[in-house]
Amino acid sequence: MSGEFKLIADILSATILFAVPLLLVAMGGMFSERSGVVNIALEGIMLIGALAGTLTLRAFNLGSFGPAHPQLGMLIAILVSALCGSVFSLLLAFASINLRADQTIGGTALNMLAPAVAIVLTWAIQGQGQTTILLPNWIRITPAALGMTPNAQSFFQYFAFKSFYLTFPAAVVLFIAGTMLLYKTRFGLRLRSCGEHPQAADSVGINVYRMRYAGVAISGILGGVGGLAYTVAAGSAFQSTVMGYGFLALAVMIFGNWKPLNILGAAVFFALFKVISSMSGSIPFLPSFPSIKSSEYIYLMLPYIVTMVILVLTSRKSRAPKAEGIPYDKGAR
Amino acid sequence: MASLSSIAVGLVVGMIVLLFFDAAHAFSGMGKIIATGVSTLPKFAKVLYQAAPLIMTGLSVGFAFKTGLFNIGASGQYTLGAAFALICALVFKTPWYVSLLAAMIGGAIWGAIPGICNAFFNVNEVITSIMFNWIGLFTVNLMFSNMTGYLDVGNRTLPITAAYVIPKLGLNEAFNSSYMNISIFIAVVCAVIIWIVLTKTTFGYELRACGHNRNASVYAGINARRNIILSMLISGALAGIGGGIFYLNGTTQYTIEKLLLDMGFNGIPVALLATSHPLGTIFSALFISYIQVGGEAMQPVFVTEIIDIIVAVIIYLAAFALLMRGLIGRFIKADTGNVNAEAEPDAPATGKDNTAREGNGK
Numbered sequence: 291m292s293g294e295f296k297l298i299a300d301i302l303s304a305t306i307l308f309a310v311p312l313l314l315v316a317m318g319g320m321f322s323e324r325s326g327v328v329n330i331a332l333e334g335i336m337l338i339g340a341l342a343g344t345l346t347l348r349a350f351n352l353g354s355f356g357p358a359h360p361q362l363g364m365l366i367a368i369l370v371s372a373l374c375g376s377v378f379s380l381l382l383a384f385a386s387i388n389l390r391a392d393q394t395i396g397g398t399a400l401n402m403l404a405p406a407v408a409i410v411l412t413w414a415i416q417g418q419g420q421t422t423i424l425l426p427n428w429i430r431i432t433p434a435a436l437g438m439t440p441n442a443q444s445f446f447q448y449f450a451f452k453s454f455y456l457t458f459p460a461a462v463v464l465f466i467a468g469t470m471l472l473y474k475t476r477f478g479l480r481l482r483s484c485g486e487h488p489q490a491a492d493s494v495g496i497n498v499y500r501m502r503y504a505g506v507a508i509s510g511i512l513g514g515v516g517g518l519a520y521t522v523a524a525g526s527a528f529q530s531t532v533m534g535y536g537f538l539a540l541a542v543m544i545f546g547n548w549k550p551l552n553i554l555g556a557a558v559f560f561a562l563f564k565v566i567s568s569m570s571g572s573i574p575f576l577p578s579f580p581s582i583k584s585s586e587y588i589y590l591m592l593p594y595i596v597t598m599v600i601l602v603l604t605s606r607k608s609r610a611p612k613a614e615g616i617p618y619d620k621g622a623r
Numbered sequence: 624m625a626s627l628s629s630i631a632v633g634l635v636v637g638m639i640v641l642l643f644f645d646a647a648h649a650f651s652g653m654g655k656i657i658a659t660g661v662s663t664l665p666k667f668a669k670v671l672y673q674a675a676p677l678i679m680t681g682l683s684v685g686f687a688f689k690t691g692l693f694n695i696g697a698s699g700q701y702t703l704g705a706a707f708a709l710i711c712a713l714v715f716k717t718p719w720y721v722s723l724l725a726a727m728i729g730g731a732i733w734g735a736i737p738g739i740c741n742a743f744f745n746v747n748e749v750i751t752s753i754m755f756n757w758i759g760l761f762t763v764n765l766m767f768s769n770m771t772g773y774l775d776v777g778n779r780t781l782p783i784t785a786a787y788v789i790p791k792l793g794l795n796e797a798f799n800s801s802y803m804n805i806s807i808f809i810a811v812v813c814a815v816i817i818w819i820v821l822t823k824t825t826f827g828y829e830l831r832a833c834g835h836n837r838n839a840s841v842y843a844g845i846n847a848r849r850n851i852i853l854s855m856l857i858s859g860a861l862a863g864i865g866g867g868i869f870y871l872n873g874t875t876q877y878t879i880e881k882l883l884l885d886m887g888f889n890g891i892p893v894a895l896l897a898t899s900h901p902l903g904t905i906f907s908a909l910f911i912s913y914i915q916v917g918g919e920a921m922q923p924v925f926v927t928e929i930i931d932i933i934v935a936v937i938i939y940l941a942a943f944a945l946l947m948r949g950l951i952g953r954f955i956k957a958d959t960g961n962v963n964a965e966a967e968p969d970a971p972a973t974g975k976d977n978t979a980r981e982g983n984g985k
Binding site: 398 | 747754758764768769881883895929939
């Protein structure tokens with residue numbers, strides 16, 4: 291396999307790898323906001339999900355269960371991430387739905403809380419000074435595990451299995467299920483109505499509070515899984531940070547106009563630029579600005595600048611859910 | 624009162640975490656959080672030194688809140704301010720007040736961009752300012768990387784010569800700390816000015832009116848677009864000054880890193896704790912700085928992040944503390960048999976009218 295093919299395969303597989311967490315978390319944000327709750331806590335939810343997932347994997351790795359049943363272990367870790375993410379998101383739901391507190395403030399508090407909890411817990415579990423949780427290496431899916439003969443020359447195998455984790459099929463399933471849930475079920479219609487006009491929804495017998503709880507909890511599930519997907523994509527260890535991906539996912543969600551398919555496109559687009567910027571040194575056809583020192587910063591800026599330009603060009607048409615951010619008060623009609 | 628009770632609960636939660644972590648040292652750890660800030664004069668000087676930029680970033684976030692905008696970009700504006708100030712002091716050798724002015728301009732530019740995007744292109748300022756945090760950080764790194772002769776090993780900017788730093792007026796000797804200078808007074812003066820602008824001028828009234836209800840203020844003849852841009856510009860300028868006063872003291876050097884600076888984000892809890900009141904910001908910044916200095920002292924037995932847990936719990940509680948107070952107030956009124964419809968908790972409490980609503984004006 292020639293060098294260019296290898297490079298293209300590298301770029302494509304890395305794009306998919308980083309698009310997965312963005313897609314999941316942005317979908318999560320969409321569910322919460324379409325139900326009427328601004329979820330700025332996505333960053334924190336991702337962190338808690340990643341923390342729970344990596345701790346689970348670590349526990350499996352200490353025993354013999356993990357190496358013996360790698361993908362079952364990974365599946366359980368994904369479920370644990372989802373569960374912990376959604377439990378954590380209920381803190382936001384409680385503050386913003388029951389207590390009608392400011393959603394941005396509650397979310398900011400959770401964003402502060404999550405990394406602190408992650409660091410303290412990592413330290414408490416692993417002993418003083420241990421701030422990273424290593425990911426076991428058995429979580430990657432190899433061709434052999436699927437019954438294929440490993441073939442170093444095959445473009446497809448190189449591309450598909452370079453960084454293939456269970457989070458990818460999980461994301462595909464969650465994306466399709468989420469889109470169906472939002473548009474093809476009674477629940478989805480009700481959820482959307484609560485984000486547009488909760489008073490009207492209430493008047494036809496929909497329990498707005500319950501719908502908003504569901505929206506936030508779903509965003510917790512997706513955010514938690516997204517957090518684990520990010521950690522798997524980012525490297526070999528969890529370091530109590532998701533590097534602002536929760537906020538990027540918010541941008542992806544707005545860029546995607548609160549619609550699943552557009553969010554998918556936005557996530558892939560953003561991930562592609564992210565990958566190009568981080569691999570800028572090894573891509574031959576990019577200009578390298580020899581007169582400027584540390585020109586990698588130019589490429590690091592690129593995804594943000596491109597997103598800004600696109601937002602400026604497209605946002606006239608962008609439309610947020612109408613009742614988003616406003617606590618629902620039964621008394622106020 | 625609401626803030627005080629949240630602080631108390633936050634500290635109790637911190638205590639529980641400490642106990643869970645290492646029960647034997649928990650009480651000495653808590654003692655360090657509570658007492659370190661006033662234990663020695665140099666420690667107290669450090670509290671004041673860190674509080675000054677916190678006041679500025681807190682004012683920045685709070686000022687934008689008053690206009691109904693959520694400036695999460697204080698970190699980027701702060702970075703730009705720091706860079707402009709350092710370049711002035713290092714390269715152009717300007718006196719400190721000129722450098723500080725440059726810091727203000729740097730922050731103002733970085734704050735105005737999200738304002739313009741919001742006012743003219745309907746792009747939510749939260750997203751823009753998050754993007755511009757990163758763009759600002761990388762721009763500054765790029766600038767410093769290309770300034771040959773101004774970096775030492777470890778990618779830090781060279782220390783500034785004594786002639787170009789913020790005057791110390793002998794305070795450094797009085798406090799026995801090289802950190803101490805007049806920055807805390809600059810910050811307090813800024814807070815007072817912002818308070819006067821917001822509460823005593825027509826301009827401040829217009830800004831707050833936009834924050835309460837943009838449509839109503841447009842109907843009343845207020846130029847909402849202009850106010851949004853101005854509000855973000857001033858907000859950015861305040862954060863920029865914060866960056867300036869933190870790095871213009873001669874001992875602190877700017878390090879090129881790939882992570883956003885925390886000081887800008889810490890402005891958010893400062894503003895929230897003070898319910899965006901400019902004068903309250905002074906005290907909440909002092910408090911946050913105080914427990915941070917205390918948190919550093921509990922190393923290496925405990926992680927400093929326990930402080931973040933405490934602050935986060937305080938903010939979470941503060942988010943609905945005002946509401947709780949309204950409920951308690953109603954409860955007491957009901958007790959005395961004087962039920963007054965106006966005592967409803969939904970009457971816009973200070974914390975509530977600051978809401979940065981994403982759906983605003985769309």
